[in-house]
């Protein structure tokens with residue numbers, strides 16, 4: 001007997017409904033920051049998260065947050081230099097007004113977080129400590145030991161949960177955005193993960209702050225909750241994803257488990273070596289060496305491995321041995337422990353085995369610098385779920401935590417402004433809500449076909465093999481036909497768990513549906529962009545082509561097809577130039 005029946009059969013006609021001014025999907029740094037600034041203006045906010053807020057993926061960030069701080073930075077540095085590094089690092093696909101905002105607000109946001117209670121590491125003279133991250137002309141990365149994300153997340157959670165206007169729904173899975181015939185956002189459909197009960201969260205504004213999508217790739221530094229749900233919800237509802245062909249691969253994931261070895265290690269002086277002991281980055285980035293941006297270092301590692309200078313199994317070495325025991329223990333304890341516990345390597349004596357793995361998504365829901373999506377009235381996005389176009393074709397390390405806070409706040413303020421005048425629409429969306437719930441159940445109604453786990457593994461391998469660090473026309477076409485096939489198969493897939501109590505398989509199957517929608521869009525956009533820029537490297541078009549491709553990709557999902565259009569990059573002060581390091 002099937003337990004996944006239609007909503008009418010399983011629960012009766014009445015659906016639970018909760019009404020808020022705004023719903024924030026995601027309780028990471030971006031979601032909490034937005035929620036706080038909406039609630040501060042007196043609006044009622046629901047924050048919905050698959051996990052307890054402080055278990056959101058932001059907690060995993062070790063390395064730090066970039067900031068230019070007046071009087072506490074290199075005397076030659078400036079916010080303009082920081083914006084320039086961000087733009088050059090992003091291979092000139094960055095909207096320059098966004099980069100300027102990020103840089104000019106960076107010092108202020110670190111100061112705010114300190115006042116809220118996050119204590120950053122200090123230099124002996126009491127000023128906030130700083131280290132280099134890749135692509136920085138001057139060192140700008142600030143840190144709280146090697147648990148920066150954790151410290152910031154706890155601090156912002158304390159703030160957001162301290163206001164009366166925020167209700168938290170954790171271990172709730174948001175499945176769909178509800179949009180009416182006027183393209184106005186009306187709320188979300190979400191399931192209580194403890195018992196699969198659906199509820200319609202009615203709201204005048206929705207902020208998508210649902211984080212990244214690393215689970216699309218066979219090798220990723222991300223946690224299992226990063227399945228790209230927010231991107232897929234926005235696509236299905238008719239909003240564009242911007243620049244989805246730009247996926248970041250981090251150079252140093254631990255071999256073989258793919259746990260991140262933070263860029264902080266290279267920032268503190270660790271170097272990459274091949275099987276001959278050579279510091280091979282001298283060949284690829286003679287000036288910045290190991291601290292070139294991530295796209296360049298990842299490709300260099302892969303070339304070393306392909307040309308036979310890697311170690312058996314496919315990895316290179318990250319050498320910390322010259323840094324000394326005390327320094328490693330003080331600054332890089334997590335990297336040391338990860339290498340010891342998950343690769344059996346004592347980093348004080350031997351090199352850590354590393355290879356690239358998927359790490360970050362530069363693409364995201366199309367929004368402006370206030371987090372507003374132009375396609376749907378009342379839809380906002382922030383953090384990794386959004387594409388403000390501040391990272392362009394390649395994000396610089398430690399700019400993401402900064403983005404979540406700067407643009408999370410901008411978005412929260414913009415939502416509150418919007419709510420001051422937005423009325424409650426009167427048209428009835430009950431039928432749309434019911435259809436959405438039934439569609440969720442239908443994803444798992446089959447008792448035969450393929451198990452969802454098999455489809456997932458095939459998808460992850462396809463993305464890694466053909467939509468990874470090196471891409472070409474043939475490979476991308478292979479990927480598209482495989483993704484099409486898998487999208488067909490999910491209509492007949494099954495899950496083994498039939499209970500209604502903590503049925504994680506049910507939610508994994510919904511996540512798979514989301515991942516397939518997103519994969520289709522990424523592969524299409526990658527096939528269309530016939531140039532190489534930042535993290536998008538086409539073997540058949542190895543040069544950057546500003547003449548034709550200095551533009552953002554906009555992708556829309558229309559059933560089985562993807563519609564693509566383009567819009568210009570915003571250039572304020574910095575003309576594109578050759579990107580050498």
Ligand SMILES: Cc1cc2nc3c(=O)[nH]c(=O)nc-3n(C[C@H](O)[C@H](O)[C@H](O)COP(=O)(O)OP(=O)(O)OC[C@H]3O[C@@H](n4cnc5c(N)ncnc54)[C@H](O)[C@@H]3O)c2cc1C
Pocket residue numbers: 025026027028029030031048049050051053056057058059060061062063064065066148149172173174175209210211212221222223225229230260359360382383384385397398399400401402404
């Ligand atoms: C290992 C690692 C280390 C990193 N280190 C750094 C660093 O040192 N510096 C830096 O700047 N950046 C770093 N990054 C990147 C950075 O941490 C992330 O980009 C950033 O924290 C994302 O924050 P967010 O608020 O957008 O999303 P997240 O913190 O990922 O939160 C997403 C939220 O959405 C919720 N959610 C998702 N889908 C649903 C759904 N369907 N229903 C309900 N809720 C949902 C989740 O439960 C979660 O609460 C690192 C990334 C990784 C993977």
